[in-house]
Amino acid sequence: MPRYCRYLFLLGLVFSLHLFSNAQVAEKRKPVQTADGVIVYPAAHLGGNAQWVRLQVINDQIIRVLASPTMAPPTAQSFMVITGTQPNVKWEYKETGEQVELTTAALVAKVNQQTGQVAFFAKNGDMIVQEPLYNGRQFTPAVFSGRPSYGISQTFAVAPNEAFYGLGQHQDDLFNYKDQQVTFFQNNTEVAIPFLVSNKNYGILWDNYSISTIGDVRPFKSLSDLRLFSSKGEEGWLTAAYANDAKQPNDIAFEKAESIINYAYLGDTKLHLPANFNIAKGQVTYTGSIASAFSGVHKFKFTYAGYVKVWINDKLLLDRWRQAWNPGTAVLNIPFEKGQHYKFRMEWIPDGGESYLTTTWLNPIEPSQQNTFTFASEAGQQLDYYFVYGQNLDEVISGYRTLTGKAQIAPKWAFGKWQSRERYKTQEEILSTVATFRQQKIPLDNIVLDWSYWKQDDWGSQEFDKTRFSNPDSMIKVLHEQYKTQFMISVWPKFYEGIEAYKKFNDSGWLYTRNIADRQRDWIGQGYISTFYDAFNPAARKGFWDLIYSKLYVKGIDAWWMDASEPDILSNVSPAKRKEQMGFTAAGLAAETLNAYPLENARGIYENARQVDPNKRVFLLTRSGYGGSQRYAATIWSGDIASRWSDMKAQISAGLNFSLSGLPYWTMDIGGFSVEKRYENAQGADLDEWRELNTRWYQFGAFSPIFRVHGQYPYREIYNIAPGTHPAYQSMRYYDHLRYRFLPYIYSLAGATYFSNYTPMRALVMDFPKDSLVRNIGDQYLLGPSLLVNPVYEYKATSREMYLPEGPGWYDFYTNKYYEGGQTIVADAPYERMPLFVKAGSIMPYGPSLQYVAEKPADPITLYVYTGADASFTLYEDEGLNYNYEKGAYAKITLQYNDNSKVLTIGQRQGNFKGMLTQRTFKIVWVNQVGAKPFDLEAAPNETLHYKGKEMVVRMK
Structure with a gap:
C-alpha cells in the first residue's frame, strides 16, 4: 500500500474510533439517485459542514461534484461552464456498504455516504485521485458587504510522484506546481484560469470566481517569523542600511533594525518607509543572517519593483528588475538545515517615487499535509468542481473545452x-x-x-x-x-x-x-x-x-x-x-x-x-x-x-502552463x-x-501561437533595433520569413484546435508522458506534433543545454543531423539561430515566401518528410476570414508516411470551400540519417507531384 494511502487509512481508523467512543454518529439519510447521478447527505462534522454532496455524470469522462453548507438547492451562476449532462450517457449506480458508486464507460466515482468523500478510479480499479476521507472539504461562514457567503476549500490526496500544471499564466517561472502555491487574483501579468491538470491524465475545473489559493494553501509568513540576526549578530532583526543615492551605496544615511519587509500595495512605501529616505534615488541594503527551526525546502516569495538582488551564503540567487508601477514576483525554493545560520543580503533600489518590496516565506510542508493539493476560495455559495479524465492530456483538455466551449479559429x-x-x-x-x-x-x-x-x-x-x-x-x-x-x-x-x-x-x-x-x-x-x-x-x-x-x-x-x-x-x-x-x-x-x-x-x-x-x-x-x-x-x-x-525565460513556463489550462492562443x-x-x-x-x-x-x-512585437x-x-547589416536585424528578418513559410503547418494546427481540441504550444509532458525526465522541463516545448523549440535566454550564450525526449530520434532543423532521443545535449546556438529540432516521424509542410498571409495561395507546398518512424499530418485549409468553417466549408488532406515501406501517401482531399485550389504542387524532400542536406526551401526537391485532389503515392528512392 503506498505511503499516502496508508496515512489516509490510519487517519480514517483514528476518526472511526473517536466517533465510536463518543457515540457521535448522526442519523443517516439515504442517498437519492437522480436522473444524472446521486445526492448523499454526510454527517456535517465529518464532511466539512457540507449538508449534501451531489455527483452529476456529464459524460463518460467528466463528473461534476457539488456540495453545499445548506439544504437549499444550488443557485450559483456559472460564467465558465456552458455544457450540462450530455444526452445518451450510459452509467450504472450501485450502493456497497457506506459507498455509492457511479460507473461510466471510462471511470468509477465513489462517494462515502457518511463523510461525503469522493474518490475516482479507472475502470481497472486503479486509484486516480481522491479526497481525504474526513473533512477534505470545508465551508467557513464569511460576510462580505453585509451579505453572507462562505469560504470554501477542497483538498485532494495525490500520489507522491504526481506533477501538476495549468492554472493560468503566472510570472514566478514555476512549471510543475507540486508543493507550490498559486494565487487567483486577476492582475497585470497574472491570469487566473481555474483548470488544473495532472500527469496522471486528469484535470480539475474549479468553478469559483473569488480570490483563491491553489496547491499548498498555507499563508506565507512574515520574515519576522524566521530567526533573524543583525549584521552584528543580534537576534530578532536584520540590519537595514539606507543610502539616499544608489550610485553611492556605501554612503549610509542611517540604519534601522527591521524584521518585516512588506510594501505590497499602492501607498505602502509612503506609509511605512522612513520619511528621510529618498525613495526615487536611494538604496536599501538588508544584511544579517537567518535560521529556521525546520529542515527541508523553504519557500521564499518576493514581490518587487525597481532592482532587487538576494544573496544567501554569498551566492546570488535573485537578480530582478521591474518598473515601479507594475511589480513582479519571484519564488526561491531553498533547502535549510534546522538551526543552521545562513548569511543573508538583499539590495533594493526602488527606482521610482512609488515602489514595492515584500519578503515572505514558508517552512517545509508538514508530513500530514504532504501529497495533498488544495483549492481554497474566499467566497462562494457552494463548492463546485468538475473531474475530467482522459487517456492523455489532450483528452483532458478536450474535456475542459467540452465544458467551457470550443476555441474559435482566428482569422x-x-x-x-x-x-x-x-x-x-x-x-x-x-x-x-x-x-x-x-x-x-x-x-x-x-x-x-x-x-x-x-x-x-x-x-x-x-x-x-x-x-x-x-x-x-x-x-x-x-x-x-x-x-x-x-x-x-x-x-x-x-x-x-x-x-x-x-x-x-x-x-x-x-x-x-x-x-x-x-x-x-x-x-x-x-x-x-x-x-x-x-x-x-x-x-x-x-x-x-x-x-x-x-x-x-x-x-x-x-x-x-x-x-x-x-x-x-x-x-x-x-x-x-x-x-x-x-x-x-x-x-x-x-x-x-x-x-x-x-x-x-x-x-x-x-x-x-x-x-x-x-x-x-x-x-x-x-x-x-x-x-x-x-x-x-x-x-x-x-x-x-x-x-x-x-522575464523572457519566465514567459516560456507561463505560456506552457497557460496552454495546459485549456486555452490555446x-x-x-x-x-x-x-x-x-x-x-x-x-x-x-x-x-x-x-x-x-x-x-x-x-x-x-516566432514559434509562439501568436507572433507579436x-x-x-x-x-x-x-x-529600429539594428541596421540591416547587423546580425540582430538579419536574424529577426530570417525568423519573420520562416514564420510565413510555416503557415500551412501553423494554420493546420488552428484547424485541429477547433475540430479536435488540439493544443498548438505543447509542454513536453503532453507528448512524452512516459519519459519521467520531461516532467519538470518548462523551458522547451513542441510547436505542434513535430517541432521542438528551445529558446536561448542567457546573455552572450552561444549554446544551450537541452533535452531530446525519448522516442524515434530527432533531426537538427538547420543541418538535418540526426540525434538519438532520451539524451541531454549541448546544442549550438550562435547569435543568429535558436536551436530547433524536428521529431523523426514527421511531415512538415512549408508554403511559398510571403509578405502577408493573403498575398497568394499556399502553392507550391514543400513537404519535408523526416524518416525514422511512421508519420502523419493533416493539412487544413478554409476561407480564412469567415465562419463558414462552422458550416462545413473547409478542406483536409491527410498526409501519411510508412517508414517500413518508405512510402508517402497524399490522401484524397476531403471537403471544399470557396476559392479552394483544385490543383496544386507538392514538392517532396526526404530527410534521413544518411547524407542529410541543410534545410533549404529553395533547393531542388527530391520529387515533385501535381495533385488534383485524388490520392497519390510516392516512394523514397
Missing part, C-alpha cells in the same frame, strides 16, 4: 506578424511604419494602435484626437488597400468622469462608482477621475459594444485589443481594495464574481460583433481571461512584463514591455545587450 492573418509599440502617436507614424516594412520586404500582417489615440481628457470616448489622427477612415483604408495590412485598436473599459459616454453609462447604472466617490485620479497629465463599466450587466455590455461600434468599428477596425481587463480600475491595489472598487456587480457580490470580469468583458464584444457582422471572424487580444475565454475568440497576452532575460510582448533606463538611449555594451535580448526573444516569439521606447520595429 488567418492573425497567425502572421504583428507590429506594435507603446505607442504610435500619429497616423503618419502608423503609415510610415507599414510603408517601411513593405519597402524592406519584412513580412507583416497587423499593425496595432495602442492607447491614447483620444484627446488627453477624453478617455472612454473612443474618439480619435483629430490633431494627430486627422482622417482615421482614410488611414485604415490605405492600410487595407495599399499595404494589405490589418488594423487592431486598443479599447479600455474605462471612462473619465464627465465625458459624454460617462454620462450615458452613469445615467444607465452601468458603472462602478466607488472610484468616482473616492475622487481617485489616474496618472495622465494632472490626473483624471475615472471608473470602469460593469461587464456583468448584459445591457452594459451591449452599451459598450454600441459605443465602440459607432465610433470605431464602422471605420474598418479588424480586431480589438482589450487592455486592463482584470479590471485594473486602479493599479497595484490590494484584493480588498479591488472588491471595494467594484462593490456589487450585476451578478452579485464582487467578492464572489470579480475574477470573471475579463470573461464577461470579452463576451460582450464577441457576441455583439457576431450579431452585427455574423460572417466576419472576431479577434480579441485581452490582458486577462478566465476559463471559457477561448470560446469568445480571445487570445491572452502576458501583460506589461519587463525587458529582462529573466497565448502571446507576449516580444522584447518585453517595460525598459530599464540604461536601454532608453543605449550605447556600447548596453546597446549590444538590448539588440541581443530582442533577437533571442524574437526567435522564441510590442513594448515601450526604444521602438521595436526590426529596422
Whole structure:
C-alpha cells in the first residue's frame, strides 16, 4: 500500500474510533439517485459542514461534484461552464456498504455516504485521485458587504510522484506546481484560469470566481517569523542600511533594525518607509543572517519593483528588475538545515517615487499535509468542481473545452506578424511604419494602435484626437488597400468622469462608482477621475459594444485589443481594495464574481460583433481571461512584463502552463514591455545587450501561437533595433520569413484546435508522458506534433543545454543531423539561430515566401518528410476570414508516411470551400540519417507531384 494511502487509512481508523467512543454518529439519510447521478447527505462534522454532496455524470469522462453548507438547492451562476449532462450517457449506480458508486464507460466515482468523500478510479480499479476521507472539504461562514457567503476549500490526496500544471499564466517561472502555491487574483501579468491538470491524465475545473489559493494553501509568513540576526549578530532583526543615492551605496544615511519587509500595495512605501529616505534615488541594503527551526525546502516569495538582488551564503540567487508601477514576483525554493545560520543580503533600489518590496516565506510542508493539493476560495455559495479524465492530456483538455466551449479559429492573418509599440502617436507614424516594412520586404500582417489615440481628457470616448489622427477612415483604408495590412485598436473599459459616454453609462447604472466617490485620479497629465463599466450587466455590455461600434468599428477596425481587463480600475491595489472598487456587480457580490470580469468583458464584444457582422471572424487580444475565454475568440497576452532575460525565460513556463489550462492562443510582448533606463538611449555594451535580448526573444516569439512585437521606447520595429547589416536585424528578418513559410503547418494546427481540441504550444509532458525526465522541463516545448523549440535566454550564450525526449530520434532543423532521443545535449546556438529540432516521424509542410498571409495561395507546398518512424499530418485549409468553417466549408488532406515501406501517401482531399485550389504542387524532400542536406526551401526537391485532389503515392528512392 503506498505511503499516502496508508496515512489516509490510519487517519480514517483514528476518526472511526473517536466517533465510536463518543457515540457521535448522526442519523443517516439515504442517498437519492437522480436522473444524472446521486445526492448523499454526510454527517456535517465529518464532511466539512457540507449538508449534501451531489455527483452529476456529464459524460463518460467528466463528473461534476457539488456540495453545499445548506439544504437549499444550488443557485450559483456559472460564467465558465456552458455544457450540462450530455444526452445518451450510459452509467450504472450501485450502493456497497457506506459507498455509492457511479460507473461510466471510462471511470468509477465513489462517494462515502457518511463523510461525503469522493474518490475516482479507472475502470481497472486503479486509484486516480481522491479526497481525504474526513473533512477534505470545508465551508467557513464569511460576510462580505453585509451579505453572507462562505469560504470554501477542497483538498485532494495525490500520489507522491504526481506533477501538476495549468492554472493560468503566472510570472514566478514555476512549471510543475507540486508543493507550490498559486494565487487567483486577476492582475497585470497574472491570469487566473481555474483548470488544473495532472500527469496522471486528469484535470480539475474549479468553478469559483473569488480570490483563491491553489496547491499548498498555507499563508506565507512574515520574515519576522524566521530567526533573524543583525549584521552584528543580534537576534530578532536584520540590519537595514539606507543610502539616499544608489550610485553611492556605501554612503549610509542611517540604519534601522527591521524584521518585516512588506510594501505590497499602492501607498505602502509612503506609509511605512522612513520619511528621510529618498525613495526615487536611494538604496536599501538588508544584511544579517537567518535560521529556521525546520529542515527541508523553504519557500521564499518576493514581490518587487525597481532592482532587487538576494544573496544567501554569498551566492546570488535573485537578480530582478521591474518598473515601479507594475511589480513582479519571484519564488526561491531553498533547502535549510534546522538551526543552521545562513548569511543573508538583499539590495533594493526602488527606482521610482512609488515602489514595492515584500519578503515572505514558508517552512517545509508538514508530513500530514504532504501529497495533498488544495483549492481554497474566499467566497462562494457552494463548492463546485468538475473531474475530467482522459487517456492523455489532450483528452483532458478536450474535456475542459467540452465544458467551457470550443476555441474559435482566428482569422488567418492573425497567425502572421504583428507590429506594435507603446505607442504610435500619429497616423503618419502608423503609415510610415507599414510603408517601411513593405519597402524592406519584412513580412507583416497587423499593425496595432495602442492607447491614447483620444484627446488627453477624453478617455472612454473612443474618439480619435483629430490633431494627430486627422482622417482615421482614410488611414485604415490605405492600410487595407495599399499595404494589405490589418488594423487592431486598443479599447479600455474605462471612462473619465464627465465625458459624454460617462454620462450615458452613469445615467444607465452601468458603472462602478466607488472610484468616482473616492475622487481617485489616474496618472495622465494632472490626473483624471475615472471608473470602469460593469461587464456583468448584459445591457452594459451591449452599451459598450454600441459605443465602440459607432465610433470605431464602422471605420474598418479588424480586431480589438482589450487592455486592463482584470479590471485594473486602479493599479497595484490590494484584493480588498479591488472588491471595494467594484462593490456589487450585476451578478452579485464582487467578492464572489470579480475574477470573471475579463470573461464577461470579452463576451460582450464577441457576441455583439457576431450579431452585427455574423460572417466576419472576431479577434480579441485581452490582458486577462478566465476559463471559457477561448470560446469568445480571445487570445491572452502576458501583460506589461519587463525587458529582462529573466522575464523572457519566465514567459516560456507561463505560456506552457497557460496552454495546459485549456486555452490555446497565448502571446507576449516580444522584447518585453517595460525598459530599464540604461536601454532608453543605449550605447556600447548596453546597446549590444538590448539588440541581443530582442533577437533571442524574437526567435522564441516566432514559434509562439501568436507572433507579436510590442513594448515601450526604444521602438521595436526590426529596422529600429539594428541596421540591416547587423546580425540582430538579419536574424529577426530570417525568423519573420520562416514564420510565413510555416503557415500551412501553423494554420493546420488552428484547424485541429477547433475540430479536435488540439493544443498548438505543447509542454513536453503532453507528448512524452512516459519519459519521467520531461516532467519538470518548462523551458522547451513542441510547436505542434513535430517541432521542438528551445529558446536561448542567457546573455552572450552561444549554446544551450537541452533535452531530446525519448522516442524515434530527432533531426537538427538547420543541418538535418540526426540525434538519438532520451539524451541531454549541448546544442549550438550562435547569435543568429535558436536551436530547433524536428521529431523523426514527421511531415512538415512549408508554403511559398510571403509578405502577408493573403498575398497568394499556399502553392507550391514543400513537404519535408523526416524518416525514422511512421508519420502523419493533416493539412487544413478554409476561407480564412469567415465562419463558414462552422458550416462545413473547409478542406483536409491527410498526409501519411510508412517508414517500413518508405512510402508517402497524399490522401484524397476531403471537403471544399470557396476559392479552394483544385490543383496544386507538392514538392517532396526526404530527410534521413544518411547524407542529410541543410534545410533549404529553395533547393531542388527530391520529387515533385501535381495533385488534383485524388490520392497519390510516392516512394523514397
